[in-house]
Amino acid sequence: MKLKYLEIAIATLFLLTNTYGLLGTADLYWRGNFSADSFGAPEFKAHGLQFNFTTHYLMPNLILYFTYYLSFIWMACALPNRYFAEKKWNKAIAATAFAFLITLGLFTLKRYLSSPYGEAALWQSLNGALNQALILYTALLFYQAARQSVLWLSRHGLKNDSKKPVLAESAYFIITWFVVLSGCILLKAYWGVTMFVGFILPCTFGVYLLNVYWLFPAYFNKTNRLPFWAMQIAATLCLNVPFNGFYSSQATYSGTSFMLLFVLLWGLQLCLIIPIAYYVYKHRQGLELELTGLKNHLDTTDASLQLLKSQINPHFLFNALNTLYGMALTEKAENTGDGIQRLGDMMRFMLHENMQDKIELSKEINYLNNYLSLQNMRIASNPVVDITVHIQESKAYHLISPMLLIPFVENAYKHGISLKERSWIHINLYFTESNLHLDVHNSIHLSKDDDFEKGRSGIGLKNVKQRLALLYPQKHELVIHQNTKEFFIHLNIQLQ
Numbered sequence: 001m002k003l004k005y006l007e008i009a010i011a012t013l014f015l016l017t018n019t020y021g022l023l024g025t026a027d028l029y030w031r032g033n034f035s036a037d038s039f040g041a042p043e044f045k046a047h048g049l050q051f052n053f054t055t056h057y058l059m060p061n062l063i064l065y066f067t068y069y070l071s072f073i074w075m076a077c078a079l080p081n082r083y084f085a086e087k088k089w090n091k092a093i094a095a096t097a098f099a100f101l102i103t104l105g106l107f108t109l110k111r112y113l114s115s116p117y118g119e120a121a122l123w124q125s126l127n128g129a130l131n132q133a134l135i136l137y138t139a140l141l142f143y144q145a146a147r148q149s150v151l152w153l154s155r156h157g158l159k160n161d162s163k164k165p166v167l168a169e170s171a172y173f174i175i176t177w178f179v180v181l182s183g184c185i186l187l188k189a190y191w192g193v194t195m196f197v198g199f200i201l202p203c204t205f206g207v208y209l210l211n212v213y214w215l216f217p218a219y220f221n222k223t224n225r226l227p228f229w230a231m232q233i234a235a236t237l238c239l240n241v242p243f244n245g246f247y248s249s250q251a252t253y254s255g256t257s258f259m260l261l262f263v264l265l266w267g268l269q270l271c272l273i274i275p276i277a278y279y280v281y282k283h284r285q286g287l288e289l290e291l292t293g294l295k296n297h298l299d300t301t302d303a304s305l306q307l308l309k310s311q312i313n314p315h316f317l318f319n320a321l322n323t324l325y326g327m328a329l330t331e332k333a334e335n336t337g338d339g340i341q342r343l344g345d346m347m348r349f350m351l352h353e354n355m356q357d358k359i360e361l362s363k364e365i366n367y368l369n370n371y372l373s374l375q376n377m378r379i380a381s382n383p384v385v386d387i388t389v390h391i392q393e394s395k396a397y398h399l400i401s402p403m404l405l406i407p408f409v410e411n412a413y414k415h416g417i418s419l420k421e422r423s424w425i426h427i428n429l430y431f432t433e434s435n436l437h438l439d440v441h442n443s444i445h446l447s448k449d450d451d452f453e454k455g456r457s458g459i460g461l462k463n464v465k466q467r468l469a470l471l472y473p474q475k476h477e478l479v480i481h482q483n484t485k486e487f488f489i490h491l492n493i494q495l496q
Contacts, residue, residue: 475493
């Protein structure tokens with residue numbers, strides 16, 4: 001519901017309630033339930049005027065109620081949407097001044113009809129109406145400024161999205177509470193009602209905020225509910241002491257004790273708010289789970305797209321590779337032929353196995369071995385590079401998501417090798433029961449001109465972290481340590 005509709009509904013409710021009460025008083029008067037000296041009639045007699053209930057009491061009060069109502073509707077609801085949103089400040093000022101003059105005229109008419117006696121009755125009515133109109137429009141302008149500030153803060157004021165619902169709900173409550181309280185004061189509602197609106201409603205809303213944003217999230221989901229109820233009593237009691245305490249101390253009458261009224265209002269708050277807060281909390285929790293599921297689905301799709309983007313369509317390369325492989329064997333370049341064959345096997349893996357959700361662990365390890373062989377062929381004769389690889393064969397049949405191990409090894413070759421400075425890569429893959437462990441320890445040589453991996457891009461650690469979180473939640477452990485010279489990762493995955 002838009003805020004302006006809420007404001008209109010509350011203002012209309014006040015208008016109808018007070019009008020109904022006024023018409024009820026009129027009905028009782030016309031039935032003869034009031035004496036002839038009621039409603040200021042003696043003042044009229046003292047000035048030689050005849051008192052008419054409809055003209056001198058009913059009509060003035062109807063004018064007062066509708067003037068308050070229409071002034072609020074114009075200043076709080078119509079003016080912002082008509083001029084403020086489009087920043088037509090000159091028109092807004094002109095419209096406000098015009099509305100003020102109309103209000104001044106209606107207030108003057110109300111006062112003159114209520115007190116038409118005296119030599120300067122019209123002047124006195126105008127003077128009193130001017131003060132009344134100034135007070136009303138000052139209050140409305142302050143309300144409008146506060147309203148716009150709160151709405152702006154709820155939309156733009158917080159960078160932390162988790163706090164925006166609290167601010168938005170608080171803004172709506174403060175605006176609604178201000179409208180209701182102002183209506184009670186301006187329309188001179190029964191003092192007990194005004195006190196209730198002024199003190200008990202903010203206290204009740206505070207209990208709601210405590211439950212929805214603190215007590216239920218922090219304590220309700222635990223096995224032991226005793227801390228929840230203990231904090232419920234302590235927190236709500238602290239909130240009730242100033243608000244409920246003051247109201248109860250002022251509202252005790254007819255022998256009702258302060259403590260009885262205080263406990264009764266406190267208990268009613270808990271009985272009303274706790275079920276509402278529980279419903280709101282569970283509803284939002286369900287929405288958050290739904291959003292998390294959608295986000296995970298999108299992240300999985302994004303991770304898959306990143307993998308696809310990192311590949312090239314290898315079909316057109318296979319014939320070229322077969323040709324190069326045949327030429328290498330003809331020229332007796334066995335190492336070159338072996339490298340071409342391994343590259344072809346890796347490309348077939350990327351084309352076929354990589355598209356599946358799960359593959360045999362042996363195929364993932366075979367792909368890793370092919371990658372290591374190709375990389376080591378390039379640096380095997382370099383004396384400053386130390387490469388050690390230990391890969392344990394798995395004796396059991398396991399499945400694994402494809403391309404989870406290679407990014408860590410690729411990262412080591414990309415950033416850990418320099419052809420001029422001492423470099424090392426130590427890779428250890430082993431198993432304990434149904435757990436896979438991968439340790440990769442390498443030196444760091446970043447942004448070197450002789451870095452033969454410079455300019456190349458792999459899947460990346462960020463991508464593989466996302467995939468691990470999505471594919472193996474609570475079933476993996478990734479430890480990364482890094483300084484200026486060394487980089488170390490340890491990966492532990494619970495296999496199926």
